[in-house]
Amino acid sequence: MADRPLLHYHRDGREEEGEIERPPLILGPSIGTSMRLWDEVVPTLAADHTVIRYDLPGHGRTPASALPSLKPDAITIADLAQTVLNLANTLGIKRFHYAGVSLGGAIGTWLAIHRPERIASLAVVCSSAHFGDPQYWQARAKAVRDEGIGPVADAASGRWFTARFAASGAPIAEALLDDLRGADPAGYAACCDALAGLDLRGQLGAISAPTLVIAGSEDISTPVEHARELAGAIPDAKLLEVAEAAHLACVEQPQIVAEALRSHLAVGAVAAPIAEQNAESSAEPNAKPGTGRDAGMAVRRAVLGDAHVDRAIANTTDFTADFQDLITRYAWGEIWTRPGLDRRMRSAVTLTALVAHGHLSELAMHLRGALNNGLTRAEVGEILLQTAVYCGVPAANSAFAVAQQVFAQLDTESEA
Missing domain, CATH: 1.20.1290.10 (AhpD-like)
Structure with a gap:
């Protein structure tokens, strides 16, 4: 609907205002987190790109009403992908690089399959083409709707971080857990519904964008085997396994992830036209x-x-x-x-x-x-x-x- 709110976003780069001129890079977050999980990675990427980070519906400062429905089992990955396209369209971005963590990575994967004309390059971080038994996510969605975010937040640290990082007292870890505690249960549950219905395994061969898959070596939410499955099925995809990192590798090992993304983005550097521009003008x-x-x-x-x-x-x-x-x-x-x-x-x-x-x-x-x-x-x-x-x-x-x-x-x- 025309009056549906957009995803809340933040723009980083040399251009503070006005028309986007540098290649745009959209960064998607994991379920339960906010755009701040990219804080330590953005400075490296913003040197060469206009970086646009967004919050998922019901997360950070994006209202759950950004979704077309909040009824149980109503939201799919296609609905979440459309919210990203709505944001890009509003900003006048025709084609963009995309990197996402977990659910954010799955959104990018769906876009690369179904809207390949929009994706100049893809990076999938600690994500999967299929997030396990749908009943698990359906049960979590129901629990959040019935009981709130509290029980999910209490267990999140063990899923998101290695034990070493969780015990380190890093401020970003507590800040992200606070973001989870503040999430709207309706929006969080809708994202769980999207994960429950997600299975892109038979479609990965259709991806034509240059793709980088990043895995955390100690990730229990989307284990390394999931990343290998993605990289093996996506044509010419590259795989990087990051040591001493769990599900939020860009938080635990931001420099490694930032440098990997910067190198990967060069592959599609001249293939990201803005509005009516095309790659030939910059080649x-x-x-x-x-x-x-x-x-x-x-x-x-x-x-x-x-x-x-x-x-x-x-x-x-x-x-x-x-x-x-x-x-x-x-x-x-x-x-x-x-x-x-x-x-x-x-x-x-x-x-x-x-x-x-x-x-x-x-x-x-x-x-x-x-x-x-x-x-x-x-x-x-x-x-x-x-x-x-x-x-x-x-x-x-x-x-x-x-x-x-x-x-x-x-x-x-x-x-x-």
Whole structure:
């Protein structure tokens, strides 16, 4: 209905007001939580995207009346997906990246299957295509309607967090439990109904969006086996299993999840048009949308900087064009976009290899990239010091000289 409230949302990114210009990324929460479960992940993602977080109906600041019905067994995953589309439509977003936790991830999976034209890339975090026996969720929905949220909230910590994290006293853990205690029983129960009726297992092969599946190694709500089932059935999906994390992996291991998402988003970086824009307007000349070259170019620019990449493109000749294409597609598009290591770690590995082989001009380039990826000068120094043991003192001596030159150039550039 026209007067039905929208999902409450919060927008993060460089654009505080006005039209959305950067690629939009919509983040969906788990049942029982609020958008705050993404708090520690958003700063990394908002550097390159307009991030839109929302609260589920009856959660956070979204009223349960955002749903078309609150009668028992009336709400499906399609209804929840439509609330997300209503929000995107209101914001003028035609196509978007999507990442969601648990129920939020299932909403994204449904959208990728049934509304593929809207989804540029998909990340499914601690989620499933089927959340177990429908009678379990039907019983929980009835209990919440009859008794309120209290009993569910009392048991939530053991489902959401590892014992170590629950005992750590992390403020975010108690804040999320408070959000659960404040949830509207009618909205929470309706979300349980949606989970009871959910089974996407036979439809996963229809997903065409680049997909990343993230699992918490200690998740008892959606065990790793559920993530493996998703990744195995979705064409070309990548799987990342996060150690020391339970159901809310983005809360317990936010940096790992953030870096994995940032790398994954590069795969669909040029495939997220806003309103009437399309991917061709932002792609490099002769790029083929949706290929490893697009992802590679996005990561190459993020790590090495536009100025360096623009010089490389300008200096490309017919003789070197195929080699430049190989670098972009394979090194940057296939290796640097993998979720298994964050960019800091990839830079550390790259620096070590370049020192070992004496590739000093490449080392200078990647020293700048390492700083762009978050390594400090002190950390670079430690890496180079360790190469003296494993690569040889003369190699490390040359590397330190190159590093001093690069740092001096950066200092001069910053003063200009």
